Amino acid sequence: MSDVIAAIATARGVAALAIIRVSGPGSVALVNAGFKGKDLEAADSHTAHVGYILDSTGTEIDQVVVTLFKSPRSVTGEDVVEISSHGGDFASQFILKSLLDRGARLAAPGEFTQRAFLNGKMDLAQAEAVADLIHASSSMAHRVSLQHIQGRYSDQLDRLRDELIELCAYIELEMDFVEEDVEFADKGRLVELLDESIRLLVELQDSYQLGSMIRDGVRVVIAGRPNAGKSTLLNALVGRDRAIVSDIPGTTRDEIEAEAEIDGVRFRFIDTAGLREASDVIEAEGVRRAQQSAEAADLLIYVVDASLGLDDGEQSWLETLQAKHPGLPLVLVANKSDQVDGPAKIESDATPSIPLSAQHALKEIDALKPLTEQLKHLVTTHLHRAEASPVVMNQRHQHHLRNALTAVRNARAAIDYQISMDALVVDLRVALHELGQITGKITNEDVLDQIFSRFCIGK
Ligand SMILES: Nc1nc2c(ncn2[C@@H]2O[C@H](COP(=O)(O)OP(=O)(O)OP(=O)(O)O)[C@@H](O)[C@H]2O)c(=O)[nH]1
Ligand SMILES: [Mg+2]
Incomplete structure (x- = not known):
């Protein structure tokens, strides 16, 4: 037979309320022994009672609301008492201590949910989803x-x-x-x-x-030639000055990751070293990592300086990548559109490009809309699925x-x-x-x- 477990269910710190949870056969009697107010043992299930919790010497700790859930109509299937005290670190801690003094045991992580599972209140997949939700x-x-x-x-x-x-x-x-x-x-x-x-x-x-995209975020790798404006774009997308930007080609060497939530989906943007024949070993390693990252991406943003266009080397790099990673969604960004006369178009047979000025987008977030819409579009077909049928x-x-x-x-x-x-x-x-x-x-x-x-x- 299980014993009575107790724990503070709310986060620590200054807050209006804290909740102390107690579960197990005899939990109502245990709380009742240190409760000044109505007789909880005589009270019905699913009722709430105002009163005071007393410590082992009979001194009042805090005024609380006690809610009763009697077995089997409770989250664990056992008798459950929820004590709602004032927030802050002291009231709830003292109440917990008084419960432990009266014979309760401090609950292990997940023990309430584990009991719910063992008592058939939910299956294991549901119990795990509780942790995922948290x-x-x-x-x-x-x-x-x-x-x-x-x-x-x-x-x-x-x-x-x-x-x-x-x-x-x-x-x-x-x-x-x-x-x-x-x-x-x-x-x-x-x-x-x-x-x-x-x-x-x-x-x-x-x-x-x-x-895993929903759980960990969509990995979007930003690649392109040195100086194309990748780091500027990363900063614009995440709304802060995350990566160093300079007009020296080869500025970014190590990968830089930053996150942003776009319409409920978490995107993990990864800025990479510009792709070119590297001039030193560090840069060469950066280029190698960029390549590796692109191969493991959920989605690739390829940034091109629109005034220069997409050259043959880039074209074949993209083709090789797509052969290695078929089905990798690609977004071509024609950056620095402020520097070209007329529409900043990039010649690419397969993928239409999105004209953009990353520099402008740093100040004017709306300028990113066409790009973020496209990102969303690429994951949306998947996301509809998430709404429609179960996703592992x-x-x-x-x-x-x-x-x-x-x-x-x-x-x-x-x-x-x-x-x-x-x-x-x-x-x-x-x-x-x-x-x-x-x-x-x-x-x-x-x-x-x-x-x-x-x-x-x-x-
Ligand atoms: N005019 C204009 N300049 C831009 C734009 N985006 C970036 N730049 C400039 O282009 C230069 C290179 O930008 P970065 O963002 O550092 O380019 P990068 O692709 O990260 O370069 P590496 O890290 O060297 O590979 C900087 O001077 C930027 O200010 C743009 O939309 N318009
Ligand atoms: Mg950079």
Whole structure:
């Protein structure tokens, strides 16, 4: 049986209120023993009571509001008491101490959520989404985490798992009847069901790229010739003087990263060294890193000095990059448009360019609109998907999904190659085991400890 745990659930520091959370069998009696006010044990669940918390000598610590959530109608499924005290560092600390003096134990990080999971109030994927929501660094990340908490993602995984369980049962039943186990009564149907599971798993797996963009931000690498205005553009995009700008070509050598949120999406802009035959080893290393970064980008902004245009060397650099990293979205910026007469156009067959003056944009943020609109457009198709269907944001889940997909594909191949039905069932069971680990239907203590240790104390 679990004991009573207590923790301060709010952040430290000066604030109007602080919340101390208590959970476990006997938590109402424990708080009641040091509460001057109504008899909490006699009170109904989901009621709030004003009173004083007393320390072990009977001295008043603070006037508080106590809210009761009696088992099983609480977040952990146990008796939960939430004490809302005045903020600041002292009241809540003294109250917590008085609870510990009365026999409560300080909660470990994530222990409330862990109990909610163990008591069947949420599955593991939902519990992990709680941590993701707390750590969300953009409104999109917040939205996707909330979707996961609400269970849409878990529902989809459960449906998939149920279908595979049914499939296993169906095959096992057939095996009881059919002597020659490769000769299936309804092989077509079996293939159809497996293909559908593969399709769903591939879709979930593929969503991870978007999921990590939402979680960690979209990595936008800014590349181009020396002096094209890359660092100026970075500064304009993030609204501060982050990178050194000068008219000496080769100013930026190391990579410079800075973030900005554009309409709910976090972008991580990475300014790089100008691409050219380097004049010294440090610059050469900078160019090498720029190349490497571009290859790992989610999106590339290629900055060209519009008065000079895109030369053959740049053209072929871009082509080589796109061959290496197919599908890499590219935005061509025709910078220094203030220095050209007429429209600053760059000749490029495939990609239209956006005329811009990064220098002007430093003072006039609206000048960036065409560029930021284009950036948004390039991720929007993905983002619509995030709204419409579940997106995998968690690396642990991605790992299990990959294994499940391999197993289902093996099962599918077993049919094509007329391998025994026993082998097919074994593959499906592996897939079930992998999927079960995502939502926590199958789990072990080490994994749980690792997951819940990511949480804050009090959650
Ligand atoms: N006229 C004009 N000058 C610009 C514009 N953008 C940048 N510059 C100038 O061009 C020069 C080079 O700008 P940077 O931003 O340092 O260029 P960079 O591409 O980072 O150069 P490296 O770090 O050397 O690769 C600076 O003198 C800038 O002030 C622009 O839109 N118009
Ligand atoms: Mg620079």
